[in-house]
Amino acid sequence: MMHFAKKIVLGAVALVTAVPSLVWAGGGEKVDQLIIVADTRVINNAFVKYIADLYNTNTLLFAVWAVVLTAVYGAFLGFLMDFIMARTGLDLKSRKLVEH
Amino acid sequence: MDWLYIYMPIAGMDILWPGLVLIGFSVGVIGGFFGMGGAWMVTPGLNILGFPMAFAIGTDIAHIAGKSMVSTMRHSKFGNVDYKLGFVMIIGTMIGIECGAQLIMYLERLGIVGGVVRWVYVVFLALIATMVFYDFYKAEQKKRAGIVEGEKGTEGITWYKTLHKIRIPPMMHFKAAGFTCSAWLPIMVSFATGVLAGFLGIGGGLLRMPALVYLIGCPTHIAVGTDLFEVMISGLYGAFTYSMKGRIELVAVFVMLTGAAIGAQIGTVATKYAKGYGIRILFGCAVLACMVSIILKQYGFSNSAAVVVLGAISIISLYICVIMLRGAAQELRDKKAQQAASRI
Numbered sequence: 001m002m003h004f005a006k007k008i009v010l011g012a013v014a015l016v017t018a019v020p021s022l023v024w025a026g027g028g029e030k031v032d033q034l035i036i037v038a039d040t041r042v043i044n045n046a047f048v049k050y051i052a053d054l055y056n057t058n059t060l061l062f063a064v065w066a067v068v069l070t071a072v073y074g075a076f077l078g079f080l081m082d083f084i085m086a087r088t089g090l091d092l093k094s095r096k097l098v099e100h
Numbered sequence: 101m102d103w104l105y106i107y108m109p110i111a112g113m114d115i116l117w118p119g120l121v122l123i124g125f126s127v128g129v130i131g132g133f134f135g136m137g138g139a140w141m142v143t144p145g146l147n148i149l150g151f152p153m154a155f156a157i158g159t160d161i162a163h164i165a166g167k168s169m170v171s172t173m174r175h176s177k178f179g180n181v182d183y184k185l186g187f188v189m190i191i192g193t194m195i196g197i198e199c200g201a202q203l204i205m206y207l208e209r210l211g212i213v214g215g216v217v218r219w220v221y222v223v224f225l226a227l228i229a230t231m232v233f234y235d236f237y238k239a240e241q242k243k244r245a246g247i248v249e250g251e252k253g254t255e256g257i258t259w260y261k262t263l264h265k266i267r268i269p270p271m272m273h274f275k276a277a278g279f280t281c282s283a284w285l286p287i288m289v290s291f292a293t294g295v296l297a298g299f300l301g302i303g304g305g306l307l308r309m310p311a312l313v314y315l316i317g318c319p320t321h322i323a324v325g326t327d328l329f330e331v332m333i334s335g336l337y338g339a340f341t342y343s344m345k346g347r348i349e350l351v352a353v354f355v356m357l358t359g360a361a362i363g364a365q366i367g368t369v370a371t372k373y374a375k376g377y378g379i380r381i382l383f384g385c386a387v388l389a390c391m392v393s394i395i396l397k398q399y400g401f402s403n404s405a406a407v408v409v410l411g412a413i414s415i416i417s418l419y420i421c422v423i424m425l426r427g428a429a430q431e432l433r434d435k436k437a438q439q440a441a442s443r444i
Contacts, residue, residue, distance in 0.1 A: 036111075036154060036346060038110040038112065039112050042107075043107075043109050048109050048351070051350060052109045055346065059343070059344055059346060060344065062346075063343035063344045065350075066162060066339055066348055066350055067162075067336055067339050067340045067343070069350065069354075070162045070166045070353060071165070071166070071336060073166060073354055073357060074165065074166030074168075074169035074170055074357065075169060075173075077166070077357065077361035078169055078170040078174070078361070079173075080361070081174075081361050081362070081364075081365045082173065082174070085174075085365055089432055089435065090369065090428055090431055090432070091431065092174070092177055092178070092369065093177055094178070095178050095179075095321065095371070095372040
């Protein structure tokens, strides 16, 4: 069983390594047909490992996390930059609408 | 120099993270200034960094969604986002994108999709660029002749005025954009741009921004902000679908987004110091660069295409940074002078 699992992981690693050249060779049109598996053995960070595991096992939950994390991080950066920009002394609430 | 590389857990490779931050920053500047996602600019950059192409589009779309969120928040404070118009247009955009995708699948079954898509893209980009430059030329002529229309200054192409005469109910007033028209106008325009976006496999900001200006009649600044709101919604949807297909590298998204957040502030604030036609002309140049890169790609000059795109991004984003820094410095000087005068 372990031997079989090892083979799958090695196959996955080989596939990931080969992906860029496969895509280049196919002119980028065969991307949808590729199956890519993340190699979680080399990941040390617990959260990243969790996300990579999700990628391999639960695509729906991975997709939900991807959208939620992107939105949350985007909003966080938006508020952070707003906080920083407010300290520049610029008027960031009004502008003239001049076309020409 | 190992610290300059970051491990991509899903792709299983190391990538130069300052490169990702730089791409995010440049696209943030340009996207915030023009009101578009800028997927066409990201892919060649990722290519050069050796990013696996299988993840390029999904990663790009997710980063664009986050970046557009930052830009929309800033534009919203300026009053540049007409949310009502944005929501009305989402209906047409979504249906349009689906129809465009179905059309592509039909052509695929017929076996004639290949170069057709790229050439249709080139034709539309050429039309947009021609329209933008012709509009500027016409506005210049009117200005020289002393013809000034409305509060916003001289305008060249005013097709929207004819389209606003269509009075099919329900009529809607868009407060931020400052006009009233049939709700069918933004729905049909967004549907048409959506069909094209779905057909061409792009986000659509490149088509929607000029459509908002020339066909719907938005002031340029409002068109930029409202389009970014649309890009944000469609980007989040795109991020979900590409994640479902396993074509996204989240670590790269966050690294790019960090650079994009800074760039988006610069691009968005720069719109304050630019006139509508300044934005339109630079937008026309970006469209031309995109068009040239596609033609080069079509003839197999992929490296030259990447050079054109990356060169254009560097020049345009630098120019936008200069606009922002000059404008901000001038504003701060004026503010200081005012404070000094009020003390006396």
